[in-house]
Amino acid sequence: MPEEFRLILKKADEPGYTPDIDCYMSHGGYESLKKALAIQPKEIEDGKTKTPQEQIRDEVMTSGLRGRGGAGFSCGLKWSFVDRRSGKPIYLICNADESEPGTFKDRQIIHKDPHQLVEGMIISAFANDVNLAYIYIRGEFPNGAKLLNKALNEAREKGFLGKNILGSGFDLEIHVHRGAGAYICGEETGLIESLEGKRAYPRIKPPFFPAVLGLYMCPTIVNNVETLCAVRHIIEMGGAEYAKLGTPRNTGTRIVSLSGQVKKPGYYEIEVGKVTLGELIFHENFGGGLREGRSLKAVIPGGSSAKVLKAGEKFNMKRPNKDGEMESVEVDMLDIPYDFDSLMAAGTMSGSSAIIVMDDSVDIVDVLANVSAFYAHESCGQCTPCREGSLWMSKALNRLTSGKGRKEDAEYLTHIATNIQGRTICAFGEASSWPVLSFVKKFKDEFEAKGAAVQPAEGEPNKEGAATAAK
Amino acid sequence: MSLNVPQTLEAEIDELITHYPEKRSASVMLLHAIQEHFGYVSKEAIEWIASKLELKPINVYELVTFYPMFRQEPAGKYVVKVCRTLSCALGGSGKLHGHICSKLGLDSRKHGLQTASDGKFSVEFVECLASCGTAPVMMINDDFYEGVSHERADEIMGKCQ
Numbered sequence: 001m002p003e004e005f006r007l008i009l010k011k012a013d014e015p016g017y018t019p020d021i022d023c024y025m026s027h028g029g030y031e032s033l034k035k036a037l038a039i040q041p042k043e044i045e046d047g048k049t050k051t052p053q054e055q056i057r058d059e060v061m062t063s064g065l066r067g068r069g070g071a072g073f074s075c076g077l078k079w080s081f082v083d084r085r086s087g088k089p090i091y092l093i094c095n096a097d098e099s100e101p102g103t104f105k106d107r108q109i110i111h112k113d114p115h116q117l118v119e120g121m122i123i124s125a126f127a128n129d130v131n132l133a134y135i136y137i138r139g140e141f142p143n144g145a146k147l148l149n150k151a152l153n154e155a156r157e158k159g160f161l162g163k164n165i166l167g168s169g170f171d172l173e174i175h176v177h178r179g180a181g182a183y184i185c186g187e188e189t190g191l192i193e194s195l196e197g198k199r200a201y202p203r204i205k206p207p208f209f210p211a212v213l214g215l216y217m218c219p220t221i222v223n224n225v226e227t228l229c230a231v232r233h234i235i236e237m238g239g240a241e242y243a244k245l246g247t248p249r250n251t252g253t254r255i256v257s258l259s260g261q262v263k264k265p266g267y268y269e270i271e272v273g274k275v276t277l278g279e280l281i282f283h284e285n286f287g288g289g290l291r292e293g294r295s296l297k298a299v300i301p302g303g304s305s306a307k308v309l310k311a312g313e314k315f316n317m318k319r320p321n322k323d324g325e326m327e328s329v330e331v332d333m334l335d336i337p338y339d340f341d342s343l344m345a346a347g348t349m350s351g352s353s354a355i356i357v358m359d360d361s362v363d364i365v366d367v368l369a370n371v372s373a374f375y376a377h378e379s380c381g382q383c384t385p386c387r388e389g390s391l392w393m394s395k396a397l398n399r400l401t402s403g404k405g406r407k408e409d410a411e412y413l414t415h416i417a418t419n420i421q422g423r424t425i426c427a428f429g430e431a432s433s434w435p436v437l438s439f440v441k442k443f444k445d446e447f448e449a450k451g452a453a454v455q456p457a458e459g460e461p462n463k464e465g466a467a468t469a470a471k
Numbered sequence: 472m473s474l475n476v477p478q479t480l481e482a483e484i485d486e487l488i489t490h491y492p493e494k495r496s497a498s499v500m501l502l503h504a505i506q507e508h509f510g511y512v513s514k515e516a517i518e519w520i521a522s523k524l525e526l527k528p529i530n531v532y533e534l535v536t537f538y539p540m541f542r543q544e545p546a547g548k549y550v551v552k553v554c555r556t557l558s559c560a561l562g563g564s565g566k567l568h569g570h571i572c573s574k575l576g577l578d579s580r581k582h583g584l585q586t587a588s589d590g591k592f593s594v595e596f597v598e599c600l601a602s603c604g605t606a607p608v609m610m611i612n613d614d615f616y617e618g619v620s621h622e623r624a625d626e627i628m629g630k631c632q
């Protein structure tokens with residue numbers, strides 16, 4: 001039977017569990033930090049030694065941990081890219097911007113168990129020779145920022161932060177930095193610009209890879225809240241043990257945010273890949289299915305930037321057969337294991353692990369209009385295709401939903417989206433065009449039906465969009 | 472023309488600046504502190520922050536116009552933010568925003584911040600507040616409310632004195 005597997009959120013919802021340090025410590029809190037700081041240099045062959053920091057980084061690599069913020073990039077590999085020879089300070093930033101629509105997992109950790117994040121950060125900072133770290137928290141979490149500040153003060157009082165932490169000779173300070181309502185601050189280079197006190201204009205990569213040229217042009221690690229919490233557990237249980245959770249290339253646990261038209265929306269922590277998309281939506285241990293009399297229409301599997309899946313869609317996927325050989329089998333979208341690679345194989349992504357469910361009561365054109373309005377509002381405006389295109393798409397969709405649509409609008413939307421993706425500074429360009437491309441392709445008849453309701457206006461179909469966007 | 476910043480606030484601001492190796496980094500935190508105290512970010516406040524951080528006023532002004540949470544006009548005593556984004560929309564946030572607007576005599580087609588004539592409430596239709604599983608959600612100042620029915624909204628707003 002598919003079940004939740006709680007590792008990071010194991011304590012958070014226990015009755016009587018509070019966000020203060022005494023509660024955290026009475027539940028084994030900061031023991032992983034003590035363990036990490038007590039690691040001794042280890043002799044390897046040729047008389048060489050591995051520093052405690054290298055040993056921790058090895059554990060994280062062994063764990064197979066992949067970033068929980070969106071891209072699913074290997075955490076160990078990311079840490080290995082850090083330029084440790086530049087002589088410049090190395091910074092660690094926790095990405096607590098949580099702004100991908102549909103996502104509400106970091107909120108749980110920050111508000112219910114902030115010390116777990118702090119401990120994960122201290123260990124990660126130690127492992128990477130970081131002496132100054134920041135938590136970049138979205139502006140709309142004012143109480144979360146207060147809780148984190150309180151947690152940091154408590155940790156300072158206990159000697160877990162500051163100079164010479166627990167007599168180890170390691171110094172670390174962590175500060176909370178608040179954002180102010182802009183989604184693009186979640187993109188790591190936009191976040192860095194924002195933390196430097198500027199507009200959150202993402203930087204172009206190359207050359208501005210944070211691992212080399214990040215905060216103040218110094219090597220910088222940006223990790224999501226949940227990723228940093230996982231590090232604490234990796235140290236506690238060992239990388240190899242952690243890697244036994246989940247499935248081979250998709251290890252550990254993930255907190256899935258489930259919302260939309262299901263009976264039991266909420267956050268569910270699972271072993272990655274051990275539960276299918278369908279189970280997350282329909283099983284009584286998770287979403288519990290749709291409302292009475294409704295059938296499934298569509299699912300956004302990884303935050304609003306992910307390509308939509310249509311109910312009944314089938315995919316060819318490689319699966320091991322009885323003899324362990326890989327063979328191609330047809331898989332229904334509901335049977336896709338919820339992990340990074342399977343969703344990618346289905347042409348979409350697990351993104352921030354946010355599932356948004358839509359039943360047959362929705363108007364799919366309305367849904368895309370809502371999604372596109374978000375991107376039109378949030379484009380930072382640096383790149384012309386994104387700044388203009390996101391507005392044009394939103395305009396065309398508003399036209400369709402208000403009965404003024406045109407027959408060509410479906411094609412027009414695809415045309416704009418195609419011209420955004422791949423032509424922008426940051427992945428927001430893909431984030432805004434993927435929903436449009438996938439919704440229009442998979443529900444083409446509905447878009448065309450809306451457009452056919454009225455006669456096409458005179459002139460170029462895109463004139464109105466262009467004119468208004470330029471206003 | 473000058474801004475009257477109380478000593479305690481200035482001390483808090485001076486402490487915030489110490490969090491960063493480069494002063495400029497503190498600008499968004501200072502804008503928050505100033506807006507929390509004065510209710511909005513005035514031209515004088517922009518100049519004050521700029522001189523505090525050894526920046527040009529434009530360096531601060533461009534943040535006020537970029538980050539949606541900052542405003543250049545006073546708002547009501549209570550700022551209500553209703554989430555507009557998909558999961559909340561599926562949960563009825565459009566109607567919730569409409570209900571609150573009509574209650575206050577405001578135009579529900581407007582998404583930006585608008586303040587009721589009595590000056591007590593301002594309303595804004597904002598993007599995802601990261602609580603999509605408890606749709607529809609709203610915030611009033613720093614407080615957060617989940618699964619808000621129209622009755623619940625009336626009740627919560629009734630308690631705002």
Ligand SMILES: Cc1cc2nc3c(=O)[nH]c(=O)nc-3n(C[C@H](O)[C@H](O)[C@H](O)COP(=O)(O)O)c2cc1C
Binds near residue numbers: 069070
């Ligand atoms: C438009 C955009 C928005 C993003 N928003 C977030 C966010 O809110 N939170 C987050 O952790 N990562 C977000 N990311 C991903 C970050 O850029 C970055 O990859 C992540 O913080 C790295 O952490 P991880 O490796 O631990 O996942 C976003 C990316 C893009 C392109």
Ligand code: SF4
Binds near residue numbers: 428
């Ligand atoms: S793609 Fe969009 S959000 Fe990203 S930098 Fe360009 S304009 Fe800004």
Ligand code: FES
Binds near residue numbers: 101103558560601608
């Ligand atoms: S959609 Fe409303 S909180 Fe996310």
